[in-house]
């Protein structure tokens with residue numbers, strides 16, 4: 001096998017306009033909606049950093065300036081926190097601040113699909129493998145999903161994807177992979193299909209929005225015709241790449257919340273809040289009381 005090239009950069013596409021969350025997303029990018037007290041996009045950045053990836057490339061669009069600001073320094077805020085003696089908050093903000101020069105932004109000028117958004121990052125990535133994290137998909141577990149992808153990548157090289165098992169009726173919402181031979185950190189992918197019609201899914205392993213891809217994907221995407229939903233689909237590009245390069249899948253040992261849906265977003269908020277040392281107990285009490293009174297209202301109805 002060729003020497004396995006290091007993954008130094010992660011692409012995070014944040015160009016979608018979040019219509020499912022209107023009116024909240026009229027003026028606020030959907031990636032800035034919060035899970036407890038951190039914006040959704042912060043979880044993807046933390047996960048990439050945790051996996052040892054330093055440089056983040058955001059693919060943005062119009063009206064997404066809040067994301068750029070979020071990853072910039074805030075000297076006025078720091079001085080006012082400092083005057084108020086709020087040292088813990090200062091440390092938290094400082095720890096979150098990316099190193100100077102380690103974040104890049106490029107724009108997707110038209111909403112032509114995920115494959116097109118990834119292709120927009122081609123010049124910033126160059127000729128090297130890269131990670132891709134879809135920020136709507138939020139990992140919850142002892143570690144983020146990308147750390148496991150990196151282990152699988154170091155084992156097998158080439159291209160790797162994160163997967164999880166879904167209920168058969170949910171398969172048509174996602175990209176689905178076929179399961180082949182098992183390796184230490186996952187399995188070989190035998191086929192991939194984007195949003196298969198009911199009963200046509202090759203397995204119940206769905207793509208959970210985490211990828212490590214070789215740069216040859218870019219030239220494929222530049223010729224890629226539109227697929228499902230009349231969009232340039234990343235999965236179609238990966239399928240083409242799989243004709244010449246291997247793909248393996250890493251089943252995530254934690255759980256991914258689909259924060260692109262209202263119910264996934266609310267589940268994520270409750271789950272992350274319950275796991276927090278500072279508010280977990282009080283949230284648990286409140287949620288329990290809410291559920292009990294809701295149940296008795298349903299019974300009485």
Ligand code: G1P
Nearest residue numbers: 114137174175206207208209235
């Ligand atoms: C995209 C991918 C799909 C993947 C999903 C995860 O779909 O195309 O393969 O399973 O993300 O969220 P989208 O959510 O953009 O429809």
